[in-house]
Amino acid sequence: MIMQNQLTDVETERLPLVDGDLVLWRQVDLGRPYDVLMQAILDDTPWRQEEITVYGKPYLQPRLSAWYGDLAYSYSGIMLEPLPWTQTLLDIKLRVEKLVQHSFNSVLLNLYRDQQDSMGMHSDDERELGSEPAIASLSLGEERTFLLRHKSRRDLKTVKLVLPAGSLLLMQGQTQKYWRHGINRERQVCAPRINLTFRTIHRPAMTERNR
Numbered sequence: 563m564i565m566q567n568q569l570t571d572v573e574t575e576r577l578p579l580v581d582g583d584l585v586l587w588r589q590v591d592l593g594r595p596y597d598v599l600m601q602a603i604l605d606d607t608p609w610r611q612e613e614i615t616v617y618g619k620p621y622l623q624p625r626l627s628a629w630y631g632d633l634a635y636s637y638s639g640i641m642l643e644p645l646p647w648t649q650t651l652l653d654i655k656l657r658v659e660k661l662v663q664h665s666f667n668s669v670l671l672n673l674y675r676d677q678q679d680s681m682g683m684h685s686d687d688e689r690e691l692g693s694e695p696a697i698a699s700l701s702l703g704e705e706r707t708f709l710l711r712h713k714s715r716r717d718l719k720t721v722k723l724v725l726p727a728g729s730l731l732l733m734q735g736q737t738q739k740y741w742r743h744g745i746n747r748e749r750q751v752c753a754p755r756i757n758l759t760f761r762t763i764h765r766p767a768m769t770e771r772n773r
């Protein structure tokens with residue numbers, strides 16, 4: 563179904579998903595060209611490669627990340643202390659909030675440096691995100707394929723969404739309860755991609771997750 567957002571003239575698309583709710587904006591107005599914004603975020607962010615513990619063994623995440631917001635976030639044995647909001651990220655946050663009609667107090671930045679970087683299948687279902695979290699995921703740079711797999715329904719095909727620069731994907735409702743999502747490595751050469759996932763953290767986290 564195609565619907566017209568009331569606040570802007572950006573076309574939005576509600577993607578049919580059993581047991582979930584996905585809305586995609588194919589091209590969001592971010593006030594600056596996507597490549598300029600991408601470069602500014604690349605340069606300004608104190609990127610880190612986090613070490614996580616999976617079944618007692620330490621691993622380096624296959625990507626870089628940075629956590630901005632009002633509260634700390636904990637998963638897989640690491641505690642992410644938030645960086646203070648930058649003006650660039652606050653500007654983007656305001657635009658995203660207007661479009662998706664949710665407010666956020668945090669953003670996780672992921673940098674996929676090349677085709678080797680990835681994110682394992684997971685759901686963003688930590689308790690501090692609430693029971694039906696709205697998560698808005700903005701992509702810049704190289705397009706990569708976002709995968710969604712139902713947790714129990716083997717008859718449902720994996721959903722594959724190519725997310726180009728400037729696209730915004732809102733996951734809400736029961737999506738995290740019933741689906742896992744992730745980004746696979748690619749065979750062909752990929753330029754860097756930055757993904758910004760806006761979330762609301764309701765209280766300090768003490769949960770575990772592996773990805």
Ligand SMILES: O=C(O)CCC(=O)C(=O)O
Pocket residue numbers: 670672681686699708743744745757759
């Ligand atoms: O890079 C993406 O599109 C997915 C990011 C994601 O799922 C996350 O940060 O939890």
Ligand SMILES: [Mn+2]
Pocket residue numbers: 684685686743
């Ligand atoms: Mn996620």
